[in-house]
Amino acid sequence: MHRLQRRHFLLFDVLPIFGTAAAIAFLWVHPFGVTELVLLLSMWIVTGLGISVGYHRLFTHRSFKASPAVSTALAVAGSMAGQGGVVSWVALHRRHHECSDREGDPHSPNLAGEGWKGRLRGLMHSHFLWMRRHEYPNVVHYAPDLLKNRSLVRVARLYYYWIVLGLLIPAVIGGLVYQSWTGAVSGLFWGGLVRIFVLEHIVWAINSFLHMFGTRPYESRERSGNGGIFALITFGEAWHNNHHAFPESPSFGLDWYRLDPGYWLVKGLQATGLVWDLKVPSESRREAKRITRNDRPAAGAAA
Ligand SMILES: [Zn+2]
Numbered sequence: 001m002h003r004l005q006r007r008h009f010l011l012f013d014v015l016p017i018f019g020t021a022a023a024i025a026f027l028w029v030h031p032f033g034v035t036e037l038v039l040l041l042s043m044w045i046v047t048g049l050g051i052s053v054g055y056h057r058l059f060t061h062r063s064f065k066a067s068p069a070v071s072t073a074l075a076v077a078g079s080m081a082g083q084g085g086v087v088s089w090v091a092l093h094r095r096h097h098e099c100s101d102r103e104g105d106p107h108s109p110n111l112a113g114e115g116w117k118g119r120l121r122g123l124m125h126s127h128f129l130w131m132r133r134h135e136y137p138n139v140v141h142y143a144p145d146l147l148k149n150r151s152l153v154r155v156a157r158l159y160y161y162w163i164v165l166g167l168l169i170p171a172v173i174g175g176l177v178y179q180s181w182t183g184a185v186s187g188l189f190w191g192g193l194v195r196i197f198v199l200e201h202i203v204w205a206i207n208s209f210l211h212m213f214g215t216r217p218y219e220s221r222e223r224s225g226n227g228g229i230f231a232l233i234t235f236g237e238a239w240h241n242n243h244h245a246f247p248e249s250p251s252f253g254l255d256w257y258r259l260d261p262g263y264w265l266v267k268g269l270q271a272t273g274l275v276w277d278l279k280v281p282s283e284s285r286r287e288a289k290r291i292t293r294n295d296r297p298a299a300g301a302a303a
């Protein structure tokens with residue numbers, strides 16, 4: 001198991017760093033054009049929504065119900081991100097919610113000691129070093145609902161093929177648009193490796209920075225925070241304090257004016273009837289958890 005984790009870490013976490021450096025070097029051979037930009041953005045959005053809406057909101061938290069076609073499409077899109085098969089991702093993330101910022105949390109930045117050294121070590125660990133070697137949660141215990149879903153298990157078994165597909169699509173499109181091998185390589189770089197690199201660091205930043213920094217409008221037992229300025233590029237995942245306070249909610253922004261592209265997709269699919277049963281928390285439930293000024297001890301008040 002640890003050997004597999006190490007191999008996955010090297011292939012999908014370390015390799016994209018070199019891939020991104022190679023993509024920049026390759027600019028001397030083939031310039032960055034509109035095709036590369038479109039490939040990078042479209043593949044990033046598809047796989048990012050696969051993770052945020054599919055892996056996270058649907059499969060981990062069951063915050064809405066979806067038709068089998070939508071479930072499968074989201075599982076495939078999420079798999080192409082190279083962040084692990086859907087069943088193990090869900091098991092790890094449910095464990096994160098169960099033990100957030102306490103012993104057993106696979107990626108807390110707050111358990112590596114005090115002082116700036118401990119905080120820095122914690123950030124590095126929670127950002128990506130934890131993936132080198134970690135405790136593997138028992139999927140029978142943490143994801144029994146997914147194991148019962150035959151088509152989802154089939155998608156999970158083909159995990160490595162989906163990653164390859166996610167690399168082949170931009171390579172083929174690049175080759176066809178430019179009618180050359182260098183076009184194919186350029187497509188593979190920008191729509192494949194650079195896209196994996198960008199998306200994974202954005203997702204990991206939620207685990208690391210938003211468990212150390214950010215605003216806390218709601219009561220929750222761990223140290224999650226909101227980082228609203230990153231809402232758009234994280235597909236809404238940056239409302240991480242909201243999410244820990246109401247994990248059952250498909251909306252992470254909770255208010256219509258807080259940017260939450262993942263929720264926009266869920267609402268769009270709901271309008272077409274492909275998803276239903278959205279479990280958005282009621283106003284009174286939100287009010288009960290809201291941290292008001294009165295909750296904080298007044299300055300100068302006697303202890
Ligand atoms: Zn979650």
Ligand SMILES: [Zn+2]
Pocket residue numbers: 096100207211224240244
């Ligand atoms: Zn968290």
